[in-house]
Amino acid sequence: METELEQDQEATTALYLNESTQNITSTDPSLCNSTQCYMVLTEPEKKAIGTICLLAGPVTFFENILVLLVIASSVTLRKRPSYLFISSLALADTFASCFFTISFLDFHLYSQNDGPNIYLFKLGGVTMAFTGSVGSLLLTTLDRYLCIYQASNYKVLLTRTRAKLAIVLLWCVTIIISFLPLMGWRCATNFNPPCSRLFPYVDHHYLAFWTGLQLVVLFLIIVAYALILWKANRHETAMGGPKSGRQSVKGQARMRMDIQLARTLSLILLILAVCWLPVLSFMIVDVTVTLTNKQQRMFAFCSTLCLVNSCVNPLLYALRCKELRGELFALLACCKACGKNTLGNTHSKRNENSSGIRKKSKDQAVTDSNPDTISEVVDKQ
Numbered sequence: 492m493e494t495e496l497e498q499d500q501e502a503t504t505a506l507y508l509n510e511s512t513q514n515i516t517s518t519d520p521s522l523c524n525s526t527q528c529y530m531v532l533t534e535p536e537k538k539a540i541g542t543i544c545l546l547a548g549p550v551t552f553f554e555n556i557l558v559l560l561v562i563a564s565s566v567t568l569r570k571r572p573s574y575l576f577i578s579s580l581a582l583a584d585t586f587a588s589c590f591f592t593i594s595f596l597d598f599h600l601y602s603q604n605d606g607p608n609i610y611l612f613k614l615g616g617v618t619m620a621f622t623g624s625v626g627s628l629l630l631t632t633l634d635r636y637l638c639i640y641q642a643s644n645y646k647v648l649l650t651r652t653r654a655k656l657a658i659v660l661l662w663c664v665t666i667i668i669s670f671l672p673l674m675g676w677r678c679a680t681n682f683n684p685p686c687s688r689l690f691p692y693v694d695h696h697y698l699a700f701w702t703g704l705q706l707v708v709l710f711l712i713i714v715a716y717a718l719i720l721w722k723a724n725r726h727e728t729a730m731g732g733p734k735s736g737r738q739s740v741k742g743q744a745r746m747r748m749d750i751q752l753a754r755t756l757s758l759i760l761l762i763l764a765v766c767w768l769p770v771l772s773f774m775i776v777d778v779t780v781t782l783t784n785k786q787q788r789m790f791a792f793c794s795t796l797c798l799v800n801s802c803v804n805p806l807l808y809a810l811r812c813k814e815l816r817g818e819l820f821a822l823l824a825c826c827k828a829c830g831k832n833t834l835g836n837t838h839s840k841r842n843e844n845s846s847g848i849r850k851k852s853k854d855q856a857v858t859d860s861n862p863d864t865i866s867e868v869v870d871k872q
Contacts, residue, residue: 523682526610526691530602531784532791537600543795548592551802555581555588557819558809565818572654576630577809579658583623584801590616591798599791607692611673614690618701619669621797624804625767626661629708631808636715639722668704672697688782689790695778702774709767716756759807766800769793 532540558581561568568574594613597603605613634654637645678686678694685695773790776782782790809815 523686523688525682526604527602528682528688529691529787530599531787532599533788536788536791540791540795541596541600544592544596544798547795547798547802548588551588551798552585554802554805554810555585558805558815559585561815561819561822564822568814568818570651572649572651573631573634574815575651575654575658576627576634577815579661580624580627580631580804580808583620583627584804586616586620587624587798587801590620595794607677608673611677611692612670614693615670615673619665620801622665622669622701622705623662624801625705625708626665627658628763628804629712630657630661632712632715636719639719668701684781687777688787689774689777698774699778702771702778705767705771709763709771712763713760716760720756755807755811762800762803762807766796766803770797 559578562574562578562581563569590613594617597613598610634649637649641648672693676694676697677692680686682691687693687695687698690698770790770793773782773786773793776786777790810819
């Protein structure tokens with residue numbers, strides 16, 4: 492009799508605990524016990540995001556590697572602080588194309604369940620890439636701001652040595668900040684609050700810190716470009732008065748360049764806002780409330796916009812520059828000449844001399860060409 496009574500009590504207790512667990516799971520969505528809570532994409536969504544990453548990733552890698560090769564092969568461009576900042580941006584976007592694409596597909600599409608250290612190491616690489624990209628955008632923006640507001644002292648204020656120091660400092664700070672979760676600033680409960688619902692093992696406080704830092708950097712970029720646009724508009728208004736002769740022609744040319752500059756900067760600001768504000772908004776919400784699975788899926792799609800931004804950056808900041816385009820054409824011509832030389836060894840010396848003459852003529856043509864970027868304007872002064 493006592494044995495049957497004990498069995499009945501154990502069965503009742505087990506049933507009660509099972510019902511209690513089900514009630515907690517169903518009524519408290521903030522509780523999570525594995526990384527499966529973060530793998531929320533459906534099969535059609537996986538195919539869509541996989542297509543975006545597999546298209547944008549290689550294109551981004553190729554574009555930025557090409558920019559780095561062109562700048563590295565040109566002595567003229569390597570001496571310019573503006574192109575050093577563009578090199579830093581291209582390097583960061585190259586990292587983004589590799590780290591983000593591999594990590595994102597590995598986690599969301601192939602459901603790779605790594606341990607805390609391996610996952611945080613991968614996430615640190617992605618964070619480093621995007622933090623370095625936004626930081627390099629800030630350096631590029633400050634360079635253009637000095638070109639406009641300190642044109643007479645630009646070459647004194649921003650030397651090549653100072654530009655290199657700024658880049659080294661940027662990357663040192665970026666690496667430290669990006670790998671703070673791996674070094675110990677992580678979620679103590681692994682998955683449950685205060686752990687983020689966007690990234691496993693990531694503490695809310697770290698996410699708030701990183702998001703706030705990116706918002707500050709983006710705010711500085713927007714303010715600097717707004718001041719540049721205001722300066723361009725003022726200059727356009729000032730040049731609108733009646734003039735004659737050579738001064739009128741020069742003023743009209745400068746006014747056209749200011750208008751082109753305003754359009755370029757407006758496009759830059761629009762792309763920055765579209766690519767970064769949705770992601771940062773989700774991160775801010777994640778710090779304050781518990782996100783649902785639908786919101787997690789929306790964040791996954793929005794995060795691909797950061798990769799798209801890295802894909803667009805070379806077109807906005809590098810390939811629009813006449814000097815860099817000239818160096819690119821020269822590099823392609825040299826590669827073509829080298830290919831011909833391998834087919835005709837008897838004419839190798841003559842081909843090398845002609846390539847050198849073409850390269851020299853191109854450099855002179857690029858030097859004498861009209862600048863279409865702010866830094867090129869200052870270098871002509």
